[in-house]
Amino acid sequence: MPQVTLTVNGQTHTAEVEGRTLLVELLRETLRLTGTHVGCDTSQCGACVVHINGESVKSCTTLAVMANGANVTTIEGLAKADGTLHAMQEAFREYHALQCGFCTPGMVMSAIDLVQKHPEGLTEQQIREGLEGNLCRCTGYHNIVKAIAAAAEVMHGKRSEIARAAE
Amino acid sequence: MNVVAPFEGIGASVRRKEDFRFLQGRGAYTDDFNRQGQLYAWIVRSPHAHARIKGVDTSAASRMPGVVAVFTGADMAKDNVGGLPCGWQIHNKDGSPMAEPPHPVLALDKVRHVGDPVAVAIAATRQQARDAAEAVGVDYEVLPAAVSMDAALKAGAPQVHDGAPGNLCYDWHIGDKAVVDAAFASAAKVVKLDLVNNRLIPNAMEPRAALGEFDPTTGDYTLHTTSQNPHVIRLLMGANVLHIPESKLRVVAPDVGGGFGSKIYHYAEEAIVTWSAGKLARPVKWTADRTESFMSDAHGRDHVSHTELALDADGKFLGLRVSTLANMGAYLSTFAPCVPTYLYATLLAGVYTTPVIYCEVKAVFTNTVPVDAYRGAGRPEATFLLERLMDVAAQETGIDRVELRRRNFIPTDAFPYQTPVALQYDSGNYHATLDQALKASDWAGFEARRAEAAKRGKLRGIGISTYLEACGIAPSAVVGSLGARAGLYEVGTIRVHPTGSVTVLTGAHSHGQGHETTFCQLVADKLGVPVAQVDIVHGDTAKVPFGMGTYGSRSLAVGGSAMMKAMDKIIAKGKRIAAHLMEADVDDIEFERGIFRVAGTDKTKALVDISVAAYVPHNYPIEELEPGLEETAFYDPKNFTYPGGCHIAEVEICPETGKVSMVNFTAVDDVGRVINPMIVEGQVQGGIAQGIGQALLETCVYDADGQLLSGSMMDYTMPRADDLAPVSVATHTTLCTHNPLGVKGCGEVGAIGSPPAVINAVVDALRDYGVRTLDMPATPSKIWGIINGGRRMAAE
Numbered sequence: 001m002p003q004v005t006l007t008v009n010g011q012t013h014t015a016e017v018e019g020r021t022l023l024v025e026l027l028r029e030t031l032r033l034t035g036t037h038v039g040c041d042t043s044q045c046g047a048c049v050v051h052i053n054g055e056s057v058k059s060c061t062t063l064a065v066m067a068n069g070a071n072v073t074t075i076e077g078l079a080k081a082d083g084t085l086h087a088m089q090e091a092f093r094e095y096h097a098l099q100c101g102f103c104t105p106g107m108v109m110s111a112i113d114l115v116q117k118h119p120e121g122l123t124e125q126q127i128r129e130g131l132e133g134n135l136c137r138c139t140g141y142h143n144i145v146k147a148i149a150a151a152a153e154v155m156h157g158k159r160s161e162i163a164r165a166a167e
Numbered sequence: 168m169n170v171v172a173p174f175e176g177i178g179a180s181v182r183r184k185e186d187f188r189f190l191q192g193r194g195a196y197t198d199d200f201n202r203q204g205q206l207y208a209w210i211v212r213s214p215h216a217h218a219r220i221k222g223v224d225t226s227a228a229s230r231m232p233g234v235v236a237v238f239t240g241a242d243m244a245k246d247n248v249g250g251l252p253c254g255w256q257i258h259n260k261d262g263s264p265m266a267e268p269p270h271p272v273l274a275l276d277k278v279r280h281v282g283d284p285v286a287v288a289i290a291a292t293r294q295q296a297r298d299a300a301e302a303v304g305v306d307y308e309v310l311p312a313a314v315s316m317d318a319a320l321k322a323g324a325p326q327v328h329d330g331a332p333g334n335l336c337y338d339w340h341i342g343d344k345a346v347v348d349a350a351f352a353s354a355a356k357v358v359k360l361d362l363v364n365n366r367l368i369p370n371a372m373e374p375r376a377a378l379g380e381f382d383p384t385t386g387d388y389t390l391h392t393t394s395q396n397p398h399v400i401r402l403l404m405g406a407n408v409l410h411i412p413e414s415k416l417r418v419v420a421p422d423v424g425g426g427f428g429s430k431i432y433h434y435a436e437e438a439i440v441t442w443s444a445g446k447l448a449r450p451v452k453w454t455a456d457r458t459e460s461f462m463s464d465a466h467g468r469d470h471v472s473h474t475e476l477a478l479d480a481d482g483k484f485l486g487l488r489v490s491t492l493a494n495m496g497a498y499l500s501t502f503a504p505c506v507p508t509y510l511y512a513t514l515l516a517g518v519y520t521t522p523v524i525y526c527e528v529k530a531v532f533t534n535t536v537p538v539d540a541y542r543g544a545g546r547p548e549a550t551f552l553l554e555r556l557m558d559v560a561a562q563e564t565g566i567d568r569v570e571l572r573r574r575n576f577i578p579t580d581a582f583p584y585q586t587p588v589a590l591q592y593d594s595g596n597y598h599a600t601l602d603q604a605l606k607a608s609d610w611a612g613f614e615a616r617r618a619e620a621a622k623r624g625k626l627r628g629i630g631i632s633t634y635l636e637a638c639g640i641a642p643s644a645v646v647g648s649l650g651a652r653a654g655l656y657e658v659g660t661i662r663v664h665p666t667g668s669v670t671v672l673t674g675a676h677s678h679g680q681g682h683e684t685t686f687c688q689l690v691a692d693k694l695g696v697p698v699a700q701v702d703i704v705h706g707d708t709a710k711v712p713f714g715m716g717t718y719g720s721r722s723l724a725v726g727g728s729a730m731m732k733a734m735d736k737i738i739a740k741g742k743r744i745a746a747h748l749m750e751a752d753v754d755d756i757e758f759e760r761g762i763f764r765v766a767g768t769d770k771t772k773a774l775v776d777i778s779v780a781a782y783v784p785h786n787y788p789i790e791e792l793e794p795g796l797e798e799t800a801f802y803d804p805k806n807f808t809y810p811g812g813c814h815i816a817e818v819e820i821c822p823e824t825g826k827v828s829m830v831n832f833t834a835v836d837d838v839g840r841v842i843n844p845m846i847v848e849g850q851v852q853g854g855i856a857q858g859i860g861q862a863l864l865e866t867c868v869y870d871a872d873g874q875l876l877s878g879s880m881m882d883y884t885m886p887r888a889d890d891l892a893p894v895s896v897a898t899h900t901t902l903c904t905h906n907p908l909g910v911k912g913c914g915e916v917g918a919i920g921s922p923p924a925v926i927n928a929v930v931d932a933l934r935d936y937g938v939r940t941l942d943m944p945a946t947p948s949k950i951w952g953i954i955n956g957g958r959r960m961a962a963e
Contacts, residue, residue, distance in 0.1 A: 018294065029293075034199035035192015037424070039372045040457035044880035047372060075192035089190040093182055096849045100679030101189030102196065102372040102424025124893075131888035135880070137372050137425050138679045139849060140856030140917075141888040165845070167180055 004068040008033065009077030017064040024048045024059035026067075027074060035075040035105050039135065046134030049106035050074045056113035058133070075105035078112075088112050091151035091162045092144070099138035107134050107144060115152045122152055176692030176760075177908075180845035184698065185683040194422040197376040197391050202450035205378075206235055208440055209296035210453065211286040211303045212462065213278035216312035216534040216873020217325060220276060220285065224304035228288055231302055233295035236447060238439075239286045240273035248272055248442060251433055252407040253499040254399075256650040257337045257508055257530070265337035265530070268328035270498040272408065272435045272442075278307070279327055279497035280534050281875050282462025284435050289443055289451055312534040312873040316471060316492045319533045327497055327532040334532045336495050337504065341512045341588055342525035350486030350523050354477035358560040363942045364548045366469035366494065366867040367860075368883055369541050371678075373424020374455040375464060379440030383448050387415050390441045394420040394706075395430045395676050396716020399653070401708050403433040403501070409442055413708075416441075420706040423678035427857070428540040429464045430678065431718045432501035436463075461878045466867055467541020469494035470507060470548045476556050482566045484519055484575050489526040489552065497532065500539035504530060509649050510545030510637070510719075516586035517553040518597045518635045518811055519575040524587045534873045540718065542857055542918040546636040554632040554923030555940060558930065562939075568927075569605070572633050573598065583904075590637055592809045593904040600835045600899045601633055604813035607895055608833035613817070626820040626954075627830070628932025631813065632924035638912040639724030639808030639903075656803035657721065658713045659729035661690070661737050663796040665782035667775030668700040672799075674714010675726030676706050679853075680914065681846040682722060688842055689727055689908075693734045694774060695761020712799055720912030723842065724808045724903065731907040732800035740796065741777045747788040748772055748780060808903045808911040812836035814855070814920035816928040825951025827863055827929055832894040834920065839903045839911030847913045851896045854917020860886040861918075862925035866944050884944075 005014045008031060015030050027033045027050070038060055039047035048060040051073040078086040088108050091097070098104040114130040115122065122130070127145050136144060146165070153159040175181050188194050225237035251270040258264055274285045288299035313319035313327055319334040327334050351357060378391040388411055394400050397418040404418075405411045423430060440451045455463065471492045477485040493507030512526040561568035576597045577584050584592045605611070613629045620627035640646070643654035660672035669690050675682060687701040704710050717726075738758050745763035746753040755766045763772045780787055781796040817831035834851055841847050864884040868876040877883040902909030922943060929945045930938055936953055 020294070028199075032201070033192070034196075035194070037196070037373070038198075038456075039374065039424075040880045042457065042879045042881045044885075045372065045457075075190075079191055085190065092190055093186040096183065096845045098186060098189055099681070099849060099853060100372065100425040101185070101194050101422065104189050105192050108190065125889070128889040128891075135372065135885050135887065137370055137427070137857070137885070138853045140852040140854075140886075140894065141891055142852045142856075142894055143849060145888060145893075165180075167844070 002065050004064050006067045006070050006072055008072045009074060019065065021064040022060055023062040023064050023067050026064040027059060033074050033076055037102055037105060039103065044135065045103065046110055047103050047106040049109040049134065051109060051113065056110050075108060087154040087162060088151040091147040094162050095143045095147035095150060095165045097139060097143040097147035103134060103136045107136060110134050111148045111151065115148065115155050119156060121156065122149065124149065172697065175688055175698045177688060177840065177842050179688065179843065181684055181688055181698055181843055183681050183684045184687065185681065196373055196422045196424055197378060197393050198454045200378050200391050202380060205450040205452055206289050206291060206447065207293040207296040208443060208451050208453040209288050209300040210284045210436065210459070211288065211300045211305065212459070213274065213281060213283040213285055215278060215307055215309050216281050216314060217310040218278050218307035219310060220274060220278060221306040221308055223286055225286065227304065228299040228302040231295065231299045233291035234288060234299045236289045236443065237286060237299065237303060238443060240271055240275040243273055243442065244275065246442070248438065249408045251435060252403055253504065254501045254652050255505040256652065257339050257504040258650065259338050260340050265504060266331035266335065267499060268330040272438045280536050281873060282459070282536060283497065287439050287443065289447065314534055314869050314871060314873045316494050316531045316533060319531050327534055331532050336499070336530035336532055338529050339508050340525065340527040342523065344525045347486045347488055347523045347525035351475065351477045351488065354485050355480040356478045356564055358476045358478065358556065358563050360474050360556050360559050360940060362472045362474065362552055362555060364468045364470040364551055365861065365943045367467040367541055367865055368461055368867050368877070369427045369429035369464055369467060370460065370885060371425030371427055371429055374457055374460045375430065375434065375436065376454040377437045377440045378450060378452040379444035380450045381444040381448055387417065388441055388445060389417045389419065390437060391419045391421060392437050393423050393430050395423065395426040395678060395718055397676065397706055397708050398674060398714045399716055400433050400437060404438055404441065408438045417709045420676055423676065426678040427542040428467065428544060428718060431716070432465055432539055458879060461883065462536055462875055465500045465537050465539035466496065467538065468548060469538050472552055474552055474556055476560055478560065478564060482564050482571050482574055484521040487515055487521050487524045489515060491526065491528045493528055493530045494535065494538050495530050495532055496535045496537035498537050500537040503537060503539045505650065506540050506545045511549050513588045513590050514546050514549035514637060515553065515588055517550065518577055518633050520577055522587060535869055542854065543915045546915065547919045547922060550632065550634040550919050551923045554634065555926065558927045559940060568631065573601070590807065593806060594901040595635065595809060595811050595837060596899065596901050597633060597811060600812040600837055603897065603899050604815050604833050604835040607835065607897060608815040608817070608831060610815065620819055624822065626822055626932040628818050628928040630816045630924045630927025630931055632920050632927065633813045634920040635809055635811035636915060636919045637807040637809055638720035638915060639804055640719035640721050641807055642805060643803050653715065654803065655715055656801050657715055657725040657729045658799065658801050659726060659733045660712060660797065660799040661730065661733040663737060663774065663778045665778055667696065667778050669694065669696050670702050670704055671730060672704045672711045673726050673730065674711055674716065675722035676717045680717065680722060680850065681843065685723065685843050685846055686727065686730060689730055693731065694737070696774065720914040723908065723910045724906055724912050725802060725804050727908050727910060728906045729800045729802035732802050733798045736798035736800060737796060740792065741774065743788065743792055744777045744780050745772045748776065748786065805905040808839065810836060810838045810911040810913065810916050812916065812920060814924040816921065816924040818925065818928045818932055820932045820950060822954050825947035825954060827945050827950060829859060829892040832892065834894065834896045834917065835899055836913065836916045837899050837901055837911065838913040838916060840900060840909040841898055842910070847898065848896045850913045851917045852894055854915060855894050855921045856886050856891055857918045858921030859891060859925055862922040862943050863945050864890060
């Protein structure tokens with residue numbers, strides 16, 4: 001069986017996998033990083049999005065062997081060691097951008113990449129279009145869009161902390 | 168420095184406690200649990216809509232790598248495993264009970280829909296189980312299938328069940344037909360409308376999963392499952408299917424990734440993994456892939472209705488006559504029979520004073536996935552029917568659509584209001600929610616927006632829906648008399664610990680609703696304990712005494728009321744302890760937000776003083792009072808609750824592509840008292856998204872052979888962020904009069920009120936094209952056809 005060595009959230013792992021093993025299976029079943037979810041089998045829902053070398057990727061459509069040598073970040077690797085949440089996590093909480101939490105890991109990982117790719121800022125429409133690859137059945141996206149806009153301001157240094165949501 | 172604690176009680180938008188774990192990937196969903204020695208199950212499912220099973224050959228599969236067992240329906244039958252039970256019995260017009268054919272866990276002689284489970288392969292890894300399942304040989308004799316309700320009801324149609332002649336599950340009615348016919352005979356105007364309420368596939372983002380365990384030492388079974396109501400699953404599976412006493416069966420519904428109704432029901436896979444775990448004495452886990460979800464999760468809606476409204480010369484409603492066909496699918500899912508009857512026909516008065524109503528419903532078996540409650544369940548179907556009928560009636564009488572509604576509203580001073588279809592509404596103010604929504608949506612300024620859009624080449628339309636629903640289900644005796652085989656109370660335990668922190672045990676289950684925050688706020692408000700010191704325990708039959716679970720927007724109205732009742736008991740006991748400690752008469756003790764006070768004095772004891780005394784009863788009225796500070800209450804609601812309100816949708820249509828774009832959506836809902844406004848708005852926003860999904864995007868499609876064409880997320884159009892627009896959500900409160908919180912429920916209103924508002928807006932946008940009505944979803948191809956075919960191609 002092929003062997004893969006990859007770094008996940010700063011830790012290096014080596015594992016034997018089948019050729020057909022998906023990255024998400026390696027993460028969930030072998031490394032027991034169950035924060036990354038599987039919501040579909042057609043690469044539509046985005047619950048499985050992780051970062052590979054800083055780019056958002058659907059880990060359900062990536063073979064584990066393709067991640068050999070890669071640097072992978074999952075939802076578990078976002079918060080600082082002292083428990084401080086990433087600005088995107090903080091914004092999701094402040095703006096009530098999650099309900100059941102199942103799509104949330106992929107949604108957050110996609111949103112971070114989306115914001116990082118647009119240092120010039122994002123319009124509401126750009127955020128909506130940027131979420132094409134992520135499905136949420138609970139929120140209707142209304143608060144997700146707001147949270148991403150608020151997080152973008154912090155990630156791009158325009159604000160020092162997440163703006164409070166309107167009461 | 169004096170730090171004033173932020174207000175966390177009723178009415179505060181407290182940020183959610185559960186978010187910390189969900190945002191860091193620390194949620195614990197069923198598939199996240201793994202056990203030592205765990206095996207994986209893969210289900211062999213029928214590829215045919217209808218076929219006789221001539222044989223199942225498991226020999227090749229059994230020899231494959233890692234395979235531990237392959238079981239069939241015959242294996243389960245040998246163990247006397249029962250069929251999946253139905254929780255509600257409806258009676259026919261003639262008083263006879265509905266047809267209730269058996270629903271085997273694994274198919275025995277026949278398969279009845281694509282996806283019907285036939286066998287299970289169990290192996291060391293998921294992949295090995297899957298490979299083995301593919302190697303199971305099933306010899307099918309394919310039979311003709313009854314796929315649509317029309318086809319199923321035709322003479323000579325293929326029979327889904329031998330025990331249901333003509334594929335009829337029941338032929339039920341409500342109301343006095345003769346009285347209603349008389350009202351029609353005297354009417355100045357009769358408006359008729361045929362409607363389809365399109366079949367939906369719920370698609371909670373977490374696929375269903377189940378993990379069965381058996382402890383040979385104790386004989387105890389444990390099932391982790393993606394359920395909205397673990398105690399109900401324990402009862403149904405234990406008593407009816409596997410014959411395991413409750414004391415030997417623990418059911419855990421951990422974090423659950425959305426439900427929307429689809430995770431209420433007892434499903435075959437739960438019984439399969441629990442039974443297999445017992446047979447093999449090893450943990451067995453099954454997790455659906457999304458393709459399986461499409462063909463095995465209960466679907467929703469699927470009604471075809473003919474409806475007639477009688478009006479007098481002033482546009483006052485004289486009577487309503489409705490005939491509905493409701494699809495049950497191939498088997499009766501747990502609550503299926505009550506959806507098109509007591510959750511639908513009883514809602515046909517809506518917010519209107521229609522004096523007489525008659526509705527007949529034929530429930531039909533077809534070779535499709537079972538249909539059951541999906542967010543709103545019956546009420547969206549009733550609302551769509553009524554609110555489409557309102558607009559058609561307005562058009563055909565020439566009365567303004569808002570004025571026609573107003574003219575027939577139940578007056579604000581008419582509550583309690585007895586409808587002709589059994590329900591008695593306790594409170595509401597339909598004029599107020601309408602006024603507020605008209606203002607918030609700038610209804611009056613719409614024609615200018617339409618004209619502006621026209622200059623850009625767009626067709627703009629506005630639509631309204633004034634709706635009501637019944638939830639907070641339900642009074643046990645009432646539903647019992649209507650055929651429910653369970654009570655629908657809820658259970659709450661308040662455990663005040665010695666040092667004053669509180670654990671709440673509730674039979675309600677959170678799968679996105681934010682119970683871990685909202686319920687804490689009840690405790691903060693009533694007992695004065697900070698939210699951070701309150702923990703909510705739910706979803707585990709080994710921890711929570713009992714419960715009926717979460718559906719029908721009942722968690723707060725019924726579950727929250729149980730907690731309030733338990734807290735009343737805590738306070739009553741606390742007063743007796745406080746009276747002892749402060750040497751006062753118990754009748755002189757007052758309690759407010761954590762402080763017991765001797766009335767008119769400055770003598771006080773905090774809740775923590777009382778809890779310490781209760782658990783360390785050195786100075787304690789031990790002769791008359793037991794130690795400890797924990798109380799349980801069962802709360803059985805006195806009535807349904809009746810949220811309602813007004814939804815207004817504004818759309819633009821691109822005539823070149825037929826695409827309908829949402830441009831504005833305004834909702835003003837009366838959900839009773841609001842505990843956490845942030846969470847309520849989130850619930851309504853999510854419900855509206857599902858309603859817009861039904862109106863514009865989603866529909867389940869079978870071909871004539873019963874193959875599920877909309878069988879993946881590439882084929883079934885789930886709403887995405889760029890399909891939707893911001894929504895304006897507000898509340899207008901009248902209190903529920905019969906529960907201690909005054910709450911009505913907010914989980915389903917969005918999905919109930921919105922679809923007719925959207926379709927009414929689409930029809931309004933197409934007013935120059937002669938469109939009288941159109942069926943959901945209003946897809947680009949349908950709209951393009953109407954625009955390009957003009958009147959000729961218009962629906963009807």
